[in-house]
Amino acid sequence: MHSELNLLKSWGWSDQSSSPPIAAYIHIPFCRHRCGYCNFSLLANRDDLFERFLDGLAIELCELQKPRPVETLFLGGGTPSILPTSLMRKLLELLRHWLPLSQDGEWSIEANPLDIHQDSLRLWKDFGINRISIGGQSFHPAKLKRLERDHSPDELKHAIDVARSLMDSVSLDLIFAAPDETPELWRNDLRQAIQSGANHLSTYGLTYEKGARFWGERERQIIKPVDEDSELEMYLDAIDTLTSNGFTHYEISNFARPDHACRHNQAYWNGDSWWAFGPSAARYIGGVRSVNHRGTLEYLRRLESDCSPVVEREELTLDQQWRERFVFGMRQLRGVAWKTWQTHVPEFVRASIDAKIAEHIEHGWLQEIEDHVRLTRKGLVVSDSLWPEYLD
Ligand code: SF4
Structure with missing residues:
Protein backbone atom coordinates (compact mmCIF):
# COMPACT_ATOMS: atom_id res chain seq x y z
CA MET A 1 0.00 0.00 0.00
CA ASN A 270 -31.22 8.84 -0.89
CA GLY A 271 -28.12 10.06 0.93
CA ASP A 272 -26.28 6.72 0.74
CA SER A 273 -22.49 6.54 0.79
CA TRP A 274 -20.63 6.08 -2.49
CA TRP A 275 -17.10 5.56 -3.72
CA ALA A 276 -15.70 7.70 -6.52
CA PHE A 277 -12.51 7.42 -8.57
CA GLY A 278 -10.80 9.47 -11.24
CA PRO A 279 -10.05 13.18 -11.71
CA SER A 280 -12.67 15.51 -10.16
CA ALA A 281 -14.47 12.51 -8.64
CA ALA A 282 -16.41 13.43 -5.50
CA ARG A 283 -17.31 10.77 -2.95
CA TYR A 284 -19.43 10.76 0.16
CA ILE A 285 -18.59 8.21 2.79
CA GLY A 286 -19.81 8.14 6.37
CA GLY A 287 -20.54 11.87 6.51
CA VAL A 288 -17.25 12.85 4.85
CA ARG A 289 -17.19 14.38 1.39
CA SER A 290 -13.88 14.41 -0.47
CA VAL A 291 -12.97 15.45 -3.98
CA ASN A 292 -10.06 14.52 -6.25
CA HIS A 293 -7.99 17.05 -8.18
CA ARG A 294 -9.91 17.96 -11.33
CA GLY A 295 -6.90 18.16 -13.64
CA THR A 296 -6.16 14.77 -15.19
CA LEU A 297 -2.43 15.38 -15.44
CA GLU A 298 -2.16 16.55 -11.83
CA TYR A 299 -4.35 13.65 -10.69
CA LEU A 300 -1.91 11.28 -12.43
CA ARG A 301 1.20 13.06 -11.18
CA ARG A 302 -0.04 12.73 -7.61
CA LEU A 303 -0.82 9.04 -7.86
CA GLU A 304 2.45 8.30 -9.64
CA SER A 305 4.41 9.95 -6.83
CA ASP A 306 2.60 8.26 -3.95
CA CYS A 307 0.51 11.34 -3.13
CA SER A 308 -3.19 11.49 -2.52
CA PRO A 309 -5.30 12.88 -5.40
CA VAL A 310 -7.76 14.26 -2.81
CA VAL A 311 -7.74 18.07 -2.71
CA GLU A 312 -10.89 18.82 -0.72
CA ARG A 313 -12.20 17.10 2.35
CA GLU A 314 -15.20 18.14 4.39
CA GLU A 315 -16.53 16.38 7.44
CA LEU A 316 -20.20 17.21 7.67
CA THR A 317 -21.79 17.82 11.05
CA LEU A 318 -24.87 15.78 11.91
CA ASP A 319 -26.91 18.92 11.27
CA GLN A 320 -25.44 19.31 7.75
CA GLN A 321 -25.88 15.60 6.98
CA TRP A 322 -29.61 15.72 7.71
CA ARG A 323 -30.13 18.96 5.84
CA GLU A 324 -28.37 17.62 2.74
CA ARG A 325 -30.20 14.34 2.97
CA PHE A 326 -33.49 16.23 3.03
CA VAL A 327 -32.59 18.41 0.02
CA PHE A 328 -31.28 15.53 -2.10
CA GLY A 329 -34.29 13.41 -1.16
CA MET A 330 -36.64 16.20 -2.21
CA ARG A 331 -35.24 16.12 -5.76
CA GLN A 332 -37.21 12.90 -6.14
CA LEU A 333 -40.83 13.46 -7.03
CA ARG A 334 -42.05 11.02 -4.38
CA GLY A 335 -40.50 13.40 -1.84
CA VAL A 336 -39.26 12.58 1.62
CA ALA A 337 -40.97 10.52 4.35
CA TRP A 338 -40.50 13.46 6.66
CA LYS A 339 -42.86 12.29 9.42
CA THR A 340 -40.98 8.97 9.64
CA TRP A 341 -37.60 10.71 9.53
CA GLN A 342 -38.55 13.11 12.29
CA THR A 343 -37.94 10.58 15.03
CA HIS A 344 -34.27 10.38 13.94
CA VAL A 345 -33.57 14.03 13.13
CA PRO A 346 -32.09 16.12 15.96
CA GLU A 347 -34.61 18.57 17.42
CA PHE A 348 -32.80 21.78 16.38
CA VAL A 349 -32.61 20.66 12.72
CA ARG A 350 -36.19 19.42 12.75
CA ALA A 351 -37.58 22.71 14.00
CA SER A 352 -35.91 24.79 11.28
CA ILE A 353 -36.83 22.39 8.46
CA ASP A 354 -40.41 22.20 9.78
CA ALA A 355 -40.69 25.99 9.66
CA LYS A 356 -39.42 26.10 6.05
CA ILE A 357 -41.75 23.30 4.96
CA ALA A 358 -44.73 25.17 6.43
CA GLU A 359 -43.68 28.38 4.63
CA HIS A 360 -43.22 26.59 1.31
CA ILE A 361 -46.55 24.75 1.62
CA GLU A 362 -48.15 28.17 2.16
CA HIS A 363 -46.62 29.37 -1.14
CA GLY A 364 -47.89 26.25 -2.91
CA TRP A 365 -44.38 24.93 -3.66
CA LEU A 366 -44.61 21.86 -1.44
CA GLN A 367 -47.41 19.56 -0.41
CA GLU A 368 -47.91 16.95 2.27
CA ILE A 369 -49.32 13.61 1.23
CA GLU A 370 -49.67 11.10 4.06
CA ASP A 371 -46.25 10.98 5.73
CA HIS A 372 -44.43 12.45 2.70
CA VAL A 373 -43.60 16.02 1.85
CA ARG A 374 -42.92 16.69 -1.82
CA LEU A 375 -42.69 19.28 -4.56
CA THR A 376 -45.80 20.52 -6.34
CA ARG A 377 -45.73 21.35 -10.06
CA LYS A 378 -45.39 25.00 -9.07
CA GLY A 379 -42.51 24.06 -6.76
CA LEU A 380 -40.72 22.03 -9.43
CA VAL A 381 -40.01 25.06 -11.56
CA VAL A 382 -38.53 27.06 -8.68
CA SER A 383 -36.92 24.15 -6.83
CA ASP A 384 -33.34 25.33 -7.36
CA SER A 385 -34.07 28.50 -5.44
CA LEU A 386 -35.71 26.63 -2.52
CA TRP A 387 -32.88 24.30 -1.53
CA PRO A 388 -30.41 26.89 -0.16
CA GLU A 389 -33.03 27.84 2.43
CA TYR A 390 -32.88 24.32 3.90
CA LEU A 391 -29.12 24.18 3.95
CA ASP A 392 -28.53 27.35 5.99
S1 SF4 B 1 -17.23 17.41 -24.11
FE1 SF4 B 1 -19.21 16.90 -25.00
S2 SF4 B 1 -19.21 14.66 -25.13
FE2 SF4 B 1 -17.55 15.23 -23.72
S3 SF4 B 1 -18.48 15.13 -21.67
FE3 SF4 B 1 -18.65 17.23 -22.39
S4 SF4 B 1 -20.71 17.31 -23.33
FE4 SF4 B 1 -20.15 15.15 -23.15
Missing part, protein backbone atom coordinates in the same frame (compact mmCIF):
# COMPACT_ATOMS: atom_id res chain seq x y z
CA HIS A 2 1.22 3.52 -0.76
CA SER A 3 2.38 5.21 2.41
CA GLU A 4 1.45 8.80 1.52
CA LEU A 5 -1.81 7.99 -0.15
CA ASN A 6 -3.78 6.56 2.72
CA LEU A 7 -6.96 7.29 0.85
CA LEU A 8 -9.34 5.25 2.95
CA LYS A 9 -8.54 7.55 5.86
CA SER A 10 -8.86 10.76 3.87
CA TRP A 11 -12.12 9.44 2.43
CA GLY A 12 -13.38 9.05 5.99
CA TRP A 13 -13.92 5.33 5.73
CA SER A 14 -12.83 2.32 7.74
CA ASP A 15 -13.88 -1.31 7.91
CA GLN A 16 -15.76 -0.39 11.06
CA SER A 17 -17.97 2.17 9.29
CA SER A 18 -21.62 1.33 9.90
CA SER A 19 -22.77 1.95 6.32
CA PRO A 20 -20.24 0.85 3.69
CA PRO A 21 -20.73 2.41 0.26
CA ILE A 22 -23.00 0.42 -2.02
CA ALA A 23 -22.40 2.53 -5.12
CA ALA A 24 -19.28 3.53 -7.05
CA TYR A 25 -18.64 6.18 -9.71
CA ILE A 26 -15.62 6.10 -12.03
CA HIS A 27 -14.77 9.22 -14.03
CA ILE A 28 -13.14 8.64 -17.44
CA PRO A 29 -11.80 12.08 -18.41
CA PHE A 30 -11.52 11.83 -22.20
CA CYS A 31 -13.56 13.03 -25.18
CA ARG A 32 -12.82 13.39 -28.88
CA HIS A 33 -13.46 17.12 -28.66
CA ARG A 34 -14.89 19.51 -26.07
CA CYS A 35 -18.47 20.62 -26.76
CA GLY A 36 -18.92 24.37 -26.32
CA TYR A 37 -21.29 24.09 -23.35
CA CYS A 38 -19.19 21.59 -21.37
CA ASN A 39 -16.94 22.43 -18.45
CA PHE A 40 -16.50 18.92 -17.09
CA SER A 41 -13.10 17.66 -16.08
CA LEU A 42 -11.78 16.12 -19.29
CA LEU A 43 -9.08 16.23 -21.93
CA ALA A 44 -10.03 16.30 -25.60
CA ASN A 45 -8.12 14.38 -28.22
CA ARG A 46 -5.52 12.94 -25.80
CA ASP A 47 -5.62 9.25 -26.71
CA ASP A 48 -1.91 9.13 -25.84
CA LEU A 49 -2.90 9.36 -22.14
CA PHE A 50 -5.41 6.48 -22.05
CA GLU A 51 -2.96 3.86 -20.88
CA ARG A 52 -1.26 6.10 -18.33
CA PHE A 53 -4.69 7.04 -16.96
CA LEU A 54 -5.64 3.39 -16.45
CA ASP A 55 -2.39 2.80 -14.58
CA GLY A 56 -3.15 5.79 -12.32
CA LEU A 57 -6.69 4.60 -11.75
CA ALA A 58 -5.32 1.16 -10.81
CA ILE A 59 -3.17 2.81 -8.11
CA GLU A 60 -6.18 4.66 -6.76
CA LEU A 61 -8.31 1.49 -6.75
CA CYS A 62 -5.52 -0.40 -4.92
CA GLU A 63 -6.19 1.86 -1.96
CA LEU A 64 -9.41 -0.08 -1.41
CA GLN A 65 -7.06 -2.79 -0.02
CA LYS A 66 -9.53 -5.54 -0.84
CA PRO A 67 -12.48 -5.96 -3.20
CA ARG A 68 -15.51 -3.94 -2.06
CA PRO A 69 -18.81 -5.32 -3.32
CA VAL A 70 -21.28 -2.73 -4.63
CA GLU A 71 -24.85 -2.72 -5.86
CA THR A 72 -24.37 -0.08 -8.54
CA LEU A 73 -21.45 1.03 -10.69
CA PHE A 74 -21.45 4.06 -12.96
CA LEU A 75 -18.81 4.64 -15.62
CA GLY A 76 -19.15 8.32 -16.49
CA GLY A 77 -17.10 11.13 -17.94
CA GLY A 78 -16.09 12.42 -20.35
CA THR A 79 -16.85 9.62 -22.75
CA PRO A 80 -15.97 6.20 -21.28
CA SER A 81 -16.93 4.47 -24.54
CA ILE A 82 -14.01 6.22 -26.27
CA LEU A 83 -11.53 3.61 -24.97
CA PRO A 84 -10.36 1.10 -27.59
CA THR A 85 -11.28 -2.55 -26.99
CA SER A 86 -8.02 -3.68 -25.35
CA LEU A 87 -8.01 -0.77 -22.88
CA MET A 88 -11.73 -1.03 -22.22
CA ARG A 89 -11.19 -4.68 -21.36
CA LYS A 90 -8.36 -3.71 -18.99
CA LEU A 91 -10.59 -1.13 -17.29
CA LEU A 92 -13.50 -3.55 -16.90
CA GLU A 93 -11.20 -6.24 -15.48
CA LEU A 94 -9.89 -3.74 -12.92
CA LEU A 95 -13.38 -2.76 -11.86
CA ARG A 96 -14.64 -6.32 -11.78
CA HIS A 97 -11.82 -7.14 -9.36
CA TRP A 98 -12.00 -4.16 -7.00
CA LEU A 99 -15.69 -3.36 -7.13
CA PRO A 100 -17.54 -6.64 -7.73
CA LEU A 101 -21.18 -6.07 -8.57
CA SER A 102 -23.92 -7.85 -6.65
CA GLN A 103 -25.97 -10.49 -8.46
CA ASP A 104 -28.83 -8.13 -9.32
CA GLY A 105 -26.62 -5.02 -9.51
CA GLU A 106 -26.85 -2.17 -12.00
CA TRP A 107 -23.78 -1.24 -14.04
CA SER A 108 -24.12 1.81 -16.29
CA ILE A 109 -21.82 3.19 -18.95
CA GLU A 110 -22.09 6.59 -20.62
CA ALA A 111 -21.57 6.24 -24.35
CA ASN A 112 -21.27 8.34 -27.46
CA PRO A 113 -23.69 7.13 -30.19
CA LEU A 114 -20.70 6.62 -32.53
CA ASP A 115 -19.16 4.05 -30.15
CA ILE A 116 -22.26 1.89 -29.90
CA HIS A 117 -22.14 -1.21 -32.08
CA GLN A 118 -22.57 -4.96 -31.66
CA ASP A 119 -18.93 -5.64 -30.73
CA SER A 120 -18.59 -2.90 -28.10
CA LEU A 121 -21.95 -3.79 -26.56
CA ARG A 122 -21.04 -7.50 -26.39
CA LEU A 123 -17.81 -6.69 -24.56
CA TRP A 124 -19.59 -4.41 -22.09
CA LYS A 125 -22.32 -6.97 -21.55
CA ASP A 126 -19.83 -9.81 -21.01
CA PHE A 127 -18.43 -7.89 -18.05
CA GLY A 128 -21.88 -7.27 -16.56
CA ILE A 129 -22.75 -3.81 -17.87
CA ASN A 130 -26.53 -3.80 -18.16
CA ARG A 131 -27.42 -0.14 -18.58
CA ILE A 132 -26.26 2.30 -21.22
CA SER A 133 -26.66 6.05 -21.03
CA ILE A 134 -26.44 7.60 -24.50
CA GLY A 135 -25.34 11.21 -24.94
CA GLY A 136 -27.79 11.85 -27.77
CA GLN A 137 -29.05 15.39 -26.91
CA SER A 138 -31.30 15.83 -29.97
CA PHE A 139 -32.69 14.33 -33.18
CA HIS A 140 -32.37 17.61 -35.12
CA PRO A 141 -29.34 18.10 -37.37
CA ALA A 142 -29.12 21.87 -36.83
CA LYS A 143 -29.47 21.59 -33.04
CA LEU A 144 -26.85 18.84 -32.90
CA LYS A 145 -24.53 21.05 -34.91
CA ARG A 146 -25.23 24.03 -32.65
CA LEU A 147 -24.38 21.88 -29.62
CA GLU A 148 -21.22 20.76 -31.43
CA ARG A 149 -22.11 17.08 -31.24
CA ASP A 150 -20.33 14.73 -33.59
CA HIS A 151 -23.21 12.39 -34.50
CA SER A 152 -26.17 12.69 -36.87
CA PRO A 153 -29.83 11.96 -36.03
CA ASP A 154 -29.66 8.70 -38.01
CA GLU A 155 -26.53 7.60 -36.15
CA LEU A 156 -28.30 8.29 -32.87
CA LYS A 157 -31.40 6.30 -33.89
CA HIS A 158 -29.22 3.41 -35.04
CA ALA A 159 -27.24 3.47 -31.76
CA ILE A 160 -30.45 3.29 -29.71
CA ASP A 161 -31.74 0.37 -31.83
CA VAL A 162 -28.53 -1.61 -31.40
CA ALA A 163 -28.34 -0.81 -27.68
CA ARG A 164 -31.92 -1.94 -27.14
CA SER A 165 -31.18 -5.27 -28.77
CA LEU A 166 -28.50 -6.10 -26.18
CA MET A 167 -28.96 -4.00 -23.03
CA ASP A 168 -31.60 -4.28 -20.31
CA SER A 169 -31.86 -0.54 -19.88
CA VAL A 170 -31.24 2.23 -22.41
CA SER A 171 -31.19 5.84 -21.28
CA LEU A 172 -31.03 8.88 -23.50
CA ASP A 173 -29.84 12.37 -22.53
CA LEU A 174 -31.67 15.27 -24.17
CA ILE A 175 -30.88 18.97 -23.99
CA PHE A 176 -33.55 21.66 -24.35
CA ALA A 177 -33.34 25.45 -24.69
CA ALA A 178 -30.42 25.30 -27.11
CA PRO A 179 -29.85 28.65 -28.90
CA ASP A 180 -32.64 29.30 -31.45
CA GLU A 181 -34.65 26.30 -30.27
CA THR A 182 -38.43 26.73 -30.25
CA PRO A 183 -40.92 24.83 -28.07
CA GLU A 184 -42.22 23.18 -31.26
CA LEU A 185 -38.76 21.88 -32.16
CA TRP A 186 -38.37 20.53 -28.61
CA ARG A 187 -41.75 18.77 -28.74
CA ASN A 188 -40.52 17.07 -31.88
CA ASP A 189 -37.40 15.88 -30.04
CA LEU A 190 -39.62 14.50 -27.26
CA ARG A 191 -41.80 12.65 -29.78
CA GLN A 192 -38.77 11.08 -31.40
CA ALA A 193 -37.30 10.13 -28.03
CA ILE A 194 -40.53 8.34 -27.10
CA GLN A 195 -40.59 6.52 -30.45
CA SER A 196 -36.92 5.57 -30.15
CA GLY A 197 -37.74 2.96 -27.50
CA ALA A 198 -35.32 4.31 -24.87
CA ASN A 199 -36.72 3.35 -21.47
CA HIS A 200 -35.12 6.19 -19.51
CA LEU A 201 -34.80 9.87 -20.45
CA SER A 202 -32.80 12.63 -18.79
CA THR A 203 -33.72 16.15 -19.93
CA TYR A 204 -31.58 19.17 -19.11
CA GLY A 205 -31.98 22.83 -19.99
CA LEU A 206 -28.79 24.14 -21.61
CA THR A 207 -26.69 25.90 -19.00
CA TYR A 208 -23.94 28.44 -19.54
CA GLU A 209 -21.27 27.37 -17.07
CA LYS A 210 -18.41 29.69 -16.30
CA GLY A 211 -15.33 28.20 -17.94
CA ALA A 212 -17.27 26.74 -20.87
CA ARG A 213 -16.82 28.43 -24.26
CA PHE A 214 -20.58 29.10 -24.60
CA TRP A 215 -20.44 31.16 -21.40
CA GLY A 216 -17.96 33.57 -22.99
CA GLU A 217 -19.92 33.63 -26.25
CA ARG A 218 -23.09 34.54 -24.39
CA GLU A 219 -21.21 37.31 -22.55
CA ARG A 220 -20.03 38.69 -25.90
CA GLN A 221 -23.56 38.30 -27.28
CA ILE A 222 -22.46 35.85 -29.96
CA ILE A 223 -24.98 33.41 -28.49
CA LYS A 224 -28.48 34.54 -27.60
CA PRO A 225 -29.98 32.21 -24.98
CA VAL A 226 -33.59 31.12 -25.22
CA ASP A 227 -35.84 33.36 -23.09
CA GLU A 228 -36.92 32.11 -19.66
CA ASP A 229 -40.61 31.71 -20.57
CA SER A 230 -39.81 29.46 -23.52
CA GLU A 231 -37.41 27.42 -21.42
CA LEU A 232 -40.07 26.94 -18.77
CA GLU A 233 -42.60 25.95 -21.43
CA MET A 234 -40.16 23.33 -22.72
CA TYR A 235 -39.59 21.87 -19.26
CA LEU A 236 -43.33 21.60 -18.59
CA ASP A 237 -43.85 20.13 -22.07
CA ALA A 238 -41.34 17.40 -21.24
CA ILE A 239 -43.22 16.54 -18.05
CA ASP A 240 -46.64 16.48 -19.73
CA THR A 241 -45.56 14.67 -22.90
CA LEU A 242 -43.46 12.01 -21.20
CA THR A 243 -45.83 11.26 -18.33
CA SER A 244 -48.73 10.87 -20.77
CA ASN A 245 -46.62 8.36 -22.72
CA GLY A 246 -45.85 5.85 -19.99
CA PHE A 247 -42.85 7.49 -18.30
CA THR A 248 -42.77 8.23 -14.59
CA HIS A 249 -41.30 11.59 -13.69
CA TYR A 250 -39.23 10.40 -10.72
CA GLU A 251 -36.63 13.14 -10.32
CA ILE A 252 -36.53 16.80 -11.37
CA SER A 253 -34.78 15.99 -14.70
CA ASN A 254 -35.36 12.25 -15.01
CA PHE A 255 -38.12 10.07 -16.45
CA ALA A 256 -38.33 6.28 -16.55
CA ARG A 257 -40.55 3.52 -17.82
CA PRO A 258 -41.49 1.03 -15.04
CA ASP A 259 -38.42 -0.61 -13.43
CA HIS A 260 -35.95 1.57 -15.35
CA ALA A 261 -35.22 4.35 -12.83
CA CYS A 262 -31.46 4.75 -12.39
CA ARG A 263 -30.59 2.98 -9.13
CA HIS A 264 -27.13 4.52 -9.03
CA ASN A 265 -28.42 8.08 -9.03
CA GLN A 266 -31.07 7.12 -6.50
CA ALA A 267 -28.23 6.19 -4.12
CA TYR A 268 -27.05 9.85 -4.31
CA TRP A 269 -30.54 11.21 -3.79
